[in-house]
Amino acid sequence: MPAMGASLRAAALLAFVVLSVLVSLLIGSLQQFGARITRFSNATVAGDDEQFASLRRALIYQLNERRKEIIPLLLPPPGQTLPSPQHSQTRTFNLDSTLWDEIAGGLREARLDEMGCDSLLDVQTLQILGSGYTKLVVKVNLAGGQPAALKLVNEQGIDMEKCLEDFKDPQGCRELVAYKLKKEMVLLQRLQHPNVIKLKGHCVGGQGVWGARGGDGGRVTVILEQGSPLQMIQLLQSPWEDRFRVCLDLVRLLHFLSRSPLGSVALLDFQPRQFVTVSGELKLTDLDDASPQEPECRADADCTLQFPHRNFTLPCSAAGVCEGLNERRNIYNAYRYFFTYLLPHQAPPGLTHLVDHIMNSTGELSADINQTLEAFEDILHLYKSGLHLDSLPxxxxxxxxxxxxxxxxxxxxxxxxxxxxxxxxxxxxxxxxxxxxxxxxxxxxxxxxxxxxxxxxxxxxxxxxxxxxxxxxxxxxxxxxxxxxxxxxxxx
Ligand SMILES: Nc1ncnc2c1ncn2[C@@H]1O[C@H](COP(=O)(O)OP(=O)(O)O)[C@@H](O)[C@H]1O
Ligand SMILES: [Mg+2]
Structure with missing residues (x-):
């Protein structure tokens, strides 16, 4: 029996040793596994950080590019004093706030933009007037019942969608897209004309309409004169006189843009949907794609205007600029989006030869904007005075x-x-x-x-x-x- 007891003790001891070895092996491998996990997750965090930082850098780069686009628009026209060096320096170091002070200050000085965030405290939202890639436009009655249109960043727009895809930062993207709205405000201020929508005011951050709390954060609300989106189908069915008015207004606008305080301005996104009417008068509302720079060139071939069915080449000037390209681009776009549809149809018989002449000269770009405006004003004069009716019995x-x-x-x-x-x-x-x-x-x-x-x-x-x-x-x-x-x- 004692021999049996000893062997039992030996077996138990062996089992204990084996078990201990197994447990220590298990603990060891668990520790190793844990260490591996820690190393792995540390590496992932570092990778994410790197990726996040590079997206952030790219977004900041984009934000700066947008700011740089606005600054030349703020500079005074040739002949007026330039900002002091100290002022320019501040610009470099604190672009954002200086830029805004200038925009807002400039607007107030010009007594153009009188409404601020306070006017948005008691708005009655009526309906959405329209939306595009960048902006959402809402029809409202301000306190006191005054009608207005509010422009905001379109959170569901293509611009925002693309930015979120690229940078995955809703706040940063809102700010980036809001720069287009800010650029548009500056252009509305610099390009005042009866055929450009009137800027009534703006609110940045603060108590924006939809409850923004302090800071800019891309919460920009622009308060504009209210218009009706241009309905081409409806216009096609309206009397010639009203269609002629839209074309004449457009030519008056293009004439102004060709010699604006910012130089000759091209409308790069030229479509009927960028215009509205206010009591029958045509007004440009989408200005964020307006470009005040004539393209630079080395040879004539650099000054080519390409359209789906026509190309035009202008001479490259000795100064290396495609002079007049912006003006011609606008004229041809007016021809292909507006005149073709609105002008010839049902023109009064006594005026058809003049209308045909305009169609040819704008479709071939053989007339500049001065000549085109003159031709339109001639038609208006004849039509108003009844001189085109001399064949009436x-x-x-x-x-x-x-x-x-x-x-x-x-x-x-x-x-x-x-x-x-x-x-x-x-x-x-x-x-x-x-x-x-x-x-x-x-x-x-x-x-x-x-x-x-x-x-x-x-x-x-x-x-x-x-x-x-x-x-x-x-x-x-x-x-x-x-x-x-x-x-x-x-x-x-
Ligand atoms: N002042 C306004 N009154 C009425 N409708 C407007 C006004 N401004 C813009 N809209 C409408 O809102 C739409 C979107 O505005 P827009 O500035 O063109 O934005 P986006 O830059 O996104 O194209 C326009 O196509 C137009 O129909
Ligand atoms: Mg638009």
Whole structure:
């Protein structure tokens, strides 16, 4: 038995030793594994840090590039004093705040931009007016009911999306995109013109509309005059006079841009959606892609304008600049996006030769902006004065009896195109004589009225109809009844 007890003790001892060895091996390998994990995770953190730092550097580089784009726009025009050296130095060291002080200070001095963050305290948001790659535009009533449009960074826009993909930093990206909005503000301030949207004010950081708390952080709200986005489809269906107005406004704008306080400015993103109308007047609203620099060149080939169906080459000047390239680029874009669609269709017969001339000279870039503006102003003059109507027969009115100080009621209307009214036939005329010749050419027309209403050119609005039940006194109107048709019953 004692031998059995000894062997049992030996077995237990062996088991203990084996177990201890196993446990120590396990602990050892666990320690090694742990050490390996620590080494590995330290390496990952270092890699992430490196990657994060390089993204951050790239983003900061981009932010600086955007700032550099704005600075030349702040410099005074040639002939005015340059900032003091001390001032310029501050610029280098503290670009951001100096830049903003200048922008905001400049705007206030010019009494252009009077509204600040306070005006956004009690806004009533009505609807979204539009959005693009960069910005979101909201229709609002400011405190007191004043209508305005607010421009903000479009958080869902392509610019923001691309930036987040590249830099993965929502705050930094908002700031980067906001630079386009800031650039636009500076341009709106420097390029004031009746055909550029009016800047009413701005709010940076502070109490921005949607609850931003202090700091800039890309929270920029620009307060603008409210317009209606340009609806090309609607415009295509409107009277020639209104389409001509849009083209004339555009040419007046391009004329101004070609000699602006910043030099000759090209609109690099030239599309109808960059414009709005305010009471029928065309206004440029998207300026962040405006470039005040003519391209530099070594040879003529560097001064080539490329469009989908046409290329143009301009001479490279002795100073190594493509002089006039910005102006020509704008003219051709006006031709291909606006004139082609809006100008020739239904132009008054007495003006078609002048319209054709404009179509040729702008489509071939054979006229500069001065000549183009002159050609447009000529057309306006002829149209307003009625001189283009010299072929009207003087007898046109002979077939009509006139009742002054009278209006009609119980009208039976007919539709014509392009009418100023959806329900009936309302056209712009130079005189009663022109209205009479129009009525005589419409088989349904038995009478027309002229009221005090005028179009933007000062022409009269005439309402044509097939019949009416009776006349009543109206000091602002006169009725012309067609003698040969007066007795006929209205068509069914
Ligand atoms: N002042 C305004 N009034 C009415 N609509 C506007 C105004 N400004 C811009 N919009 C509309 O908002 C859209 C986006 O504005 P825009 O400045 O062109 O932004 P993005 O630079 O992103 O293209 C425009 O296409 C236009 O239809
Ligand atoms: Mg736009």
């Amino acid at each position: 003087p007898s046109a009115l002979r077939d009509y009896s006139v009742m002054r100080g009278m209006g009609t009621s119980g009208n039976v209307e007919y539709r014509c195109w392009p009418s100023y009214s959806q329900q009936g036939c309302v056209l712009s005329v130079h005189s009663a004589q022109e209205a009479a010749s129009i009525c005589s050419s419409h088989s349904h027309c038995t009478s027309f009225s002229l009221s005090g209403h005028k179009t933007w050119t000062g022409r009269l609005l005439a309402s044509f109809r097939s019949s009416f039940s009776h006349m009543e006194p109206d000091a602002t109107s006169e009725v012309y009844v067609r003698k040969s048709k007066a007795a006929q019953p209205p068509p069914v």
